[in-house]
Amino acid sequence: MNAVMHDTGTQALLTVEHLTMQFGGLIAINDVSFEANPREITAIIGPNGAGKTTLFNCLTGFYKPTVGRLALHHPQRGRFLLERMEGYDIPAHAGVARTFQNIRLFPEMSVLENLILAQHNKLMRASGFTFAGLLGLPMYRDAEKKAIDLARYWLDHINLTERADWNAGNLPYGDQRRLEIARAMCTEPVLLCLDEPAAGLNPKESSELNQLLTYIRDEHGIGLLLIEHDMSVVMGISDHIVVLDYGRMISSGTPEFIRNDPAVISAYLGEEESDDDTDIPSGGV
Amino acid sequence: MSEAAAASITPTRDMLRDAGLMAVVVFGLSFSLVGFKIEDVPGGLAILTRFDGVFFATALAFLGRIGVIMLREQRALPIAITALPTAVIILLLQLFAGDLDPERTYPFRSTVVNWSLFSVTLAMSLRAIWLTWHHGGAARSRDAREKAMDLVGAKVQDAARFIGPALLGFALILPFLPFADRRLLDIGILVLTYIMLGWGLNIVVGLAGLLDLGYVAFYAVGAYSYALLAQYFDLGFFLALPLAGILAAFAGILLGFPVLRLRGDYLAIVTLGFGEIIRIILLNWYTFTGGPDGISGIPRPTFFGLELSKRASDGGDTFHTFFGLTYSPIDRIIFLFYLILAMAMLTNLFTLRIRKLPIGRAWEALREDEIACRSLGMNPRNTKLTAFSIGAMFGGFGGSFFATRQGFISPESFTFIESAVILAIVVLGGMGSQLGVVFAAILLIGLPEFFRELQQYRMLAFGLAMVMIMVWRPSGLLAHREPTLRLHPPPGKGSVK
Ligand SMILES: Nc1ncnc2c1ncn2[C@@H]1O[C@H](COP(=O)(O)OP(=O)(O)OP(=O)(O)O)[C@@H](O)[C@H]1O
């Protein structure tokens, strides 16, 4: 917890400064700096291999950045320097939650259990680190009830209340994606990092996802970082866009600005020759 | 796969070659293993030859392989015609040929081999008959089988509510049933010990998914803790029991730290090494543990301070004088039986309870996906260490019981094979299934102990059971997971008609 510092007056939720991540000779992220604000969706886009997932891995403590500072301003708890924290402390204390590009649920456990597990630290304390729980003290039972209430709240928002007792692995793909988002929200984060949440969704599911993300932004007031290839999602809901290419930040600004930025267009057009899946950013709203 | 196999029929030449290959392998193995036997005859050792056995084994392997191939391709009629008479002949020979020659049994010298052969041929002929009956019916696919078995698992788990208490009730009255002699109670104690160890290891392997091949180390730590505490500090069993548990838990943490980053095979190998290290320390630290001589004269447990022996060592009351009963040596066995029953039930209740607490759920989550656990703010290190230490603690309790029951321990009791047996019980029963452990322990410990002739085939049966489980049901016999908490009442239960 020595990473907590006192508020220095900056209003940004997340401040990334000179972030560099090197794997041997490969520089996956090269001197990237940007800010993300609360109540905003900040999209991170870029061709395959641009370093988007690596950025998330640095933010959530899976990688230690080679160089750079990742400062998170938590409205209640003060400032955290994420690059100095243990991976599992980042969601627990700094309030950064994430989802994965390849869904990582607990497939053999029920939907509800997945959501309860996201509240592990809270429940662990309430169970008196298991001792009170073993004795069945009311303190723990109340906490468990509250945890179920929070889980139910999110289940209602992703339309999975009916299937709360299913094994998570038996859900259709789209539901698994939304469940992973709900699970991340159950950690009660201030910054939610979503790695390609719309990948593999059909248009209907994709638009439901848009609604869910804007709901989270507007009603919960937290900041979202969104990696996405689907430009209709990106242009439709993001407030701010950061464009990465070969580890460098080539542009950043409003959707309107990015759409017309020649650097971005050329990066994507260059990509277009080898990869047909990627939409051109100007492709529509 | 089955459809493809059914469509294509192996040419006779390929089939013969396949079966011939099998026969060669069996011949090579059985020539040295079965063909020669060293016997103690008056005046030294003699080598007996049993080439008839080699011949029959090879022939049976050849025919059996052809049978398997044909059955797989649904050419059932020839099998039905040949396998059934074979089964009948084997049965008749086993049952009646003994009258001709009391020296040996027929067709083979071992009744177990004969019975197994009979069951295999019978199973093959039944399958063949079934296939002929439902002609052309495709064999059930692996997926369908898994589903069906899972349903069985679910049903059993459903029934566990009744089976569990029923088994417990049976165990409670067992010592007073008319057929409960000393031998049966001894077997019962042994089975219960393994059930308890199985439940303890289930926490580590079944819930947390950490493959531990060195569980016997904690069993040894518990046994030696009690023996040494009794020897050096004169502690009684019930005082030493919690201490032994704590020491074993500590050993669990000691093992846990270096293996935090390992998973799967690597973890298995390191834990295996840990088990050996503990045994070798016990063997070589002569001045402290007595080395290979072991520790003898370990005090028996007392009933609230009353000894269960003919005469109290300090000249005071014993159990039977205190309650005005006549002394019977079986009292002590009955007491041990109830003691281990209580300890096993404690392990069971603890596991059932902790599974529904955050730490238990975290263990299961860790088994499912460690990276996801980290992303939710769980501390994988602490979670793993608690699993190791709590599993170890129950191993330690079991070890203390072992020490007090035997009255003598030496490192020989704590070899790798014990770890393997306990792990086999957990895996066979179905990881995480409490009732599965009970059945597996009865199957793997109780039966061979009861039918002594099976004893020498125990390892063979172990291996066979393991291979069959891996082929048919990799998740274990009764594997079926119930969620630890539900939003809706389970189907068919909450609804009242
Ligand atoms: N652990 C690692 N070791 C070595 N190289 C890595 C590692 N992780 C990522 N990389 C490399 O870093 C580069 C960026 O990868 P990253 O996964 O961040 O791309 P991305 O922008 O998420 O791409 P995509 O759109 O395909 O998901 C790639 O060249 C990748 O091979």
Ligand SMILES: [Mg+2]
């Ligand atoms: Mg990626």
